[in-house]
Amino acid sequence: MLDYDDEATHYDRTRGGVPRAVAAAAALSSMLPPRSLVLDLAIGTGIVATELAAFGHRVVGIDLSDRMLRLAAHRLPGRVAPSNG
Numbered sequence: 001m002l003d004y005d006d007e008a009t010h011y012d013r014t015r016g017g018v019p020r021a022v023a024a025a026a027a028l029s030s031m032l033p034p035r036s037l038v039l040d041l042a043i044g045t046g047i048v049a050t051e052l053a054a055f056g057h058r059v060v061g062i063d064l065s066d067r068m069l070r071l072a073a074h075r076l077p078g079r080v081a082p083s084n085g
């Protein structure tokens with residue numbers, strides 16, 4: 001199984017970066033009422049959640065990986081928490 005603590009530093013770059021995140025966020029946003037409160041259950045580095053927030057949604061997230069979560073916390077301060085603590 002993939003260790004996302006090891007993946008964290010190169011996750012965004014190797015998974016399509018911002019263009020992938022914008023496309024995912026646009027698809028999700030099209031299915032949500034405006035200004036939804038969204039819980040991202042595996043927020044990762046927060047790259048998709050950040051783009052979803054840019055569509056006007058309030059996004060909070062949890063993740064198992066401390067290193068992924070640390071990157072998400074930079075993008076969404078005060079809006080992420082560990083799912084195991």
Ligand SMILES: C[S@@+](CC[C@H](N)C(=O)[O-])C[C@H]1O[C@@H](n2cnc3c(N)ncnc32)[C@H](O)[C@@H]1O
Pocket residue numbers: 004041042043044045046047048062063064065068083
């Ligand atoms: C493929 S990444 C996706 C991250 C993000 N949703 C994105 O699209 O960029 C999968 C994430 O799920 C997290 N994860 C896996 N199992 C989990 C669980 N049981 N609870 C919380 N997070 C989990 C991993 O740590 C990793 O950050």
